[in-house]
Amino acid sequence: MNSEKRGLGFYILTAFFALFVLFLYGPLTTIFILSFQGPNGGLTFPMNGSSVHWFKNLLFEQQAVGDFGGAFSRSLILGLMTMMATVVVSLLAGLAFRRRFLGSGPLFYLTIASLIVPSILISLGIGLAFQVFGLSPAWYSSAFGAHLTWTLPFGLLIMFAVFNRFNPAYEEAARDLGATSWQTFAHVVLPIILPSLVGVGLFGFTLSYDEFARTLMTAGTFNTLPLEIYGMTTNVTTPVLYALGTVTTLFSMGIIVVALVAIAVLRKRRARKVAG
Amino acid sequence: MTLSRLAPYLQATPLTLILAAFLVLPIATIVMVSFWDYDSIQIFPAFVFTNYEETITSPVTWNTYINTFKYTVIVWAVTLFVGFWVAYYLAFHIRSTTMQMVLFLVCTIPFLTSNIIRMISWIPFLGRNGLLNQTLMGMGVINQPLEFLLFSDFAVVLAMVHLYTLFMVTPIFNTLMRIDRALVEAARDAGANGWQILTNVIIPLAKPGIAIGSIFVVTLVMGDFITVRFMSGGQSASVGLMMANQIALLQYPAAAANAVILLIIVLLLVGGILRIVNIRKEL
Numbered sequence: 001m002n003s004e005k006r007g008l009g010f011y012i013l014t015a016f017f018a019l020f021v022l023f024l025y026g027p028l029t030t031i032f033i034l035s036f037q038g039p040n041g042g043l044t045f046p047m048n049g050s051s052v053h054w055f056k057n058l059l060f061e062q063q064a065v066g067d068f069g070g071a072f073s074r075s076l077i078l079g080l081m082t083m084m085a086t087v088v089v090s091l092l093a094g095l096a097f098r099r100r101f102l103g104s105g106p107l108f109y110l111t112i113a114s115l116i117v118p119s120i121l122i123s124l125g126i127g128l129a130f131q132v133f134g135l136s137p138a139w140y141s142s143a144f145g146a147h148l149t150w151t152l153p154f155g156l157l158i159m160f161a162v163f164n165r166f167n168p169a170y171e172e173a174a175r176d177l178g179a180t181s182w183q184t185f186a187h188v189v190l191p192i193i194l195p196s197l198v199g200v201g202l203f204g205f206t207l208s209y210d211e212f213a214r215t216l217m218t219a220g221t222f223n224t225l226p227l228e229i230y231g232m233t234t235n236v237t238t239p240v241l242y243a244l245g246t247v248t249t250l251f252s253m254g255i256i257v258v259a260l261v262a263i264a265v266l267r268k269r270r271a272r273k274v275a276g
Numbered sequence: 277m278t279l280s281r282l283a284p285y286l287q288a289t290p291l292t293l294i295l296a297a298f299l300v301l302p303i304a305t306i307v308m309v310s311f312w313d314y315d316s317i318q319i320f321p322a323f324v325f326t327n328y329e330e331t332i333t334s335p336v337t338w339n340t341y342i343n344t345f346k347y348t349v350i351v352w353a354v355t356l357f358v359g360f361w362v363a364y365y366l367a368f369h370i371r372s373t374t375m376q377m378v379l380f381l382v383c384t385i386p387f388l389t390s391n392i393i394r395m396i397s398w399i400p401f402l403g404r405n406g407l408l409n410q411t412l413m414g415m416g417v418i419n420q421p422l423e424f425l426l427f428s429d430f431a432v433v434l435a436m437v438h439l440y441t442l443f444m445v446t447p448i449f450n451t452l453m454r455i456d457r458a459l460v461e462a463a464r465d466a467g468a469n470g471w472q473i474l475t476n477v478i479i480p481l482a483k484p485g486i487a488i489g490s491i492f493v494v495t496l497v498m499g500d501f502i503t504v505r506f507m508s509g510g511q512s513a514s515v516g517l518m519m520a521n522q523i524a525l526l527q528y529p530a531a532a533a534n535a536v537i538l539l540i541i542v543l544l545l546v547g548g549i550l551r552i553v554n555i556r557k558e559l
Contacts, residue, residue, distance in 0.1 A: 009470065013365040017379075020362055023438065024386045027397035030407065034400050044405045089290045096287035104284075107292055114299050116491060116546055118499020120516045121535050125302025128309050128528060145298035152291060181280065206388040212502055217523060229392050233506065242400075245393040252389040260381070 028249060035242035043239060054243035068228065068244065074139050075225035079209035081144055086151040086204030087197055093152075094159025115153040119213035122149050127217030142218035147208040154207065155200045162196045191270065195263040202259040206252055303539070310532035319528050327533035337534075340513045341541075347429075347504070347514065348497045351436045355493050356486065358437065359444025363485075364478070366445075367452035380449065387442045395435050395506050402426040402434075427509030435507045436497060443492035451485030452478070487553035491546050498542050 034041075038049025058068065093111075097104060126146050130137045137143070170192065174184040212226040219227055225248065232241055313322040331337050362383065370376045386394065401407050402425040409421040424430055455478065463473045501516030515538050522531035 007470070010369050013361060013369055016361055017365045020358060020441075021382060024383065027401050027438070028386070028389075028394065030400045031393070031397040044400045044403050045407055045410065085294075089294065092287040093291040096284040096291075099284045101284040101288065104288070107288060107295075110295050110299065111291065114295060116495040116542065117299070117303070118495060118516060118538060118542060120499055120501055120519055121306065121539060122299070122302060124519065124523060124528075124531060124535055125306045126298060127523075128532065129302045129305040131528075132305055132309070145294065148294050149298050152294065156291070202388070210388070210390040210392075212390075212392055213499075216520070226390060226392055229390070229396075230502070233392070233396060241396060245390075245396055249389050249393055253385065256385055256388055 031242040031245050032249075034239055035246040037239040037242075041239055043237065043241075054239045055247070057238075057240050058243045058247065067223075071223050071225045071228035072248075074222060075209050078139055078144060078147065078224060079205045081140070082147045082151055082208035083201045083204035085144075085148060086155045087201045089148075089152060090155030090159050090200055091193075091197060093156050094163055097156075097160065098163055111153050111156050114149045117149075119150070119211075120216070122146050123214050123217040130218075136220060137218050138220040139215070139218075139222055139224055142220065143215045143224065146214040146218045147211055150211060150214055151204045151207050154203045158196060158200050158203070162193050166192070195266045195270075198259055198263050198266065202256065205255060209252065209255075306532045306535050306539075309529055310536050312529045312532075314527060314529045317526075319526075327529045328537075330530065331533050331537060336513075337518070340515055340518050343512060344498060344514045344516075347432060347436065347500075348494055350433050351440065351497050352490060352493050354433070354437050355441045355444040356490065359441050359489060360448055360482070360486070362441070362445050363449035363452055366449055367455075368478075383442060383445055391439055392502070392506075394439060395503060398431065398435060398438075398507070399426065402431060427507070427511060429508065429512055431507040432504055432512060435503050436500065439503065440493050440496050443496065444486075444489035447488035447492070448482055448485040451482050455481050483553045484555045487549050487555050490549055494545050494549070495542055498538065498545070 030045075033047070034043070034045070035054055036050045036052065037047060037054060038051050039053040041048035093107075097108070123146060126142050127137060130142050135141075166189075170188050171184050174188045175181075179187065210226055211224075212230060215224050215227055223231065229241075229244060229248070232244065309319065310327055311323050311325070312319050313324050313326070314320070366376055366379055366383075370379060399406070403409070404421045404423070404426070406425065408425060409418075412418045413421065459477055459481075460473055463477050468476065499516050501514060501520045504512055504514040504517050505520070515534065519531045519534045519538070522528075522534065
């Protein structure tokens with residue numbers, strides 16, 4: 001099949017795919033460019049000179065609304081909490097689902113339900129539950145739980161994909177050599193699935209860091225970054241909004257690159273070990 | 277031996293507890309509160325059906341549902357079309373696995389960045405003085421800026437397609453990658469042309485992926501409120517937005533009744549999709 005000549009379909013679909021990528025990245029690129037507007041520039045083209053004025057304004061000046069630094073650090077900590085919880089809980093649940101256990105069916109459907117129940121319902125439900133039980137919602141409690149209902153199903157589905165392809169012969173070999181179940185897990189299973197766990201962590205962090213709908217009613221007194229950004233869209237009419245967009249998007253992309261490099265390094269190291 | 281038989285239960289406990297606390301309990305609370313009563317300052321326990329009555333008998337609800345269904349059908353159709361061809365291109369036209377992974381990541385990365393920023397990023401593009409209007413006017417296609425581009429149903433659908441197409445691409449790509457290439461070869465040897473291979477071999481085998489993608493897109497659009505609020509500039513309604521407005525007015529029981537109805541409809545839609553396509557093989 002590989003030697004086959006490319007037909008017309010290939011070129012049409014290549015153009016289609018290129019348009020799709022342009023559609024995905026084009027708008028983002030425009031706000032990257034516009035965030036470098038001159039001090040008198042507006043929200044649209046043309047560029048009125050170019051400067052880093054709006055970045056300085058964002059980072060060093062008191063904004064009329066909101067608390068960018070505080071919101072960012074809350075989102076960062078919440079993202080890290082969600083990431084760790086997602087990795088540990090999905091890994092454990094993934095291991096559980098490798099064997100049959102009573103209630104595995106209902107638990108699986110519950111996890112899928114968590115994925116398809118609209119976000120605003122989760123938000124409203126957790127907000128109401130906290131109110132009914134007399135608890136006050138906060139980003140580290142109710143919003144944390146709300147984010148987990150979104151990240152855990154993804155984590156578990158990734159673990160399913162991983163364990164479906166996992167060759168149990170490795171574990172049997174370890175056990176035959178006298179390894180305990182903990183040793184088998186720590187020295188055989190874990191190193192093999194480590195790159196996928198980094199992927200689960202990446203999903204856990206970024207989905208939480210960017211989550212809006214599930215945070216709306218669960219964040220309590222202090223805003224997370226997406227709520228803060230949303231608040232800014234109704235009040236701020238200067239390119240500082242784009243500067244914020246650029247900074248947070250670059251941050252997200254930085255995280256993605258770090259995770260992808262980590263996955264590549266882990267894979268390579270593993271391949272070298274197997275070869276050597 | 278007992279420990280190893282207990283192990284899966286212990287391993288599944290954290291997931292079960294989290295879902296019980298943050299999924300089951302909140303939904304149970306919504307159902308409970310949907311029967312409560314409220315006035316302008318507080319909600320109080322009761323057992324009344326007024327919230328449902330008011331919701332179901334109000335023409336606003338019906339119009340809002342019709343509008344939400346309209347978004348759902350259009351976004352579903354567009355994301356299915358775009359998502360299928362993107363997935364098909366990646367799975368069947370890209371020949372090296374590395375290239376496949378790279379291009380797939382290119383599609384995935386925007387999904388891992390902020391939805392709100394991605395919506396904001398349409399403003400300089402679609403706005404009254406945006407790039408598109410400037411370009412069209414520069415080319416002499418139009419004399420005055422098109423007003424319908426931003427803050428309209430068009431903008432809502434465009435932003436939703438932008439945000440949600442990946443949910444269609446990933447599951448379809450996943451099923452296409454599992455199709456045994458020998459089947460395609462066999463069809464070709466038996467004299468099928470490209471179109472016949474597509475409609476008789478590939479699409480039937482891709483159905484589970486299409487179903488999973490459809491479930492994602494349908495549930496995301498049905499529950500959406502932020503895209504509708506932001507991209508329509510407050511001029512269009514959706515069920516999620518109606519709930520968000522009730523929440524903002526602290527009319528929690530009304531919002532809860534709406535939520536229960538929405539949940540039932542979403543589950544019916546998902547059930548419908550699952551009746552048509554069996555996705556169990558995929559899982």
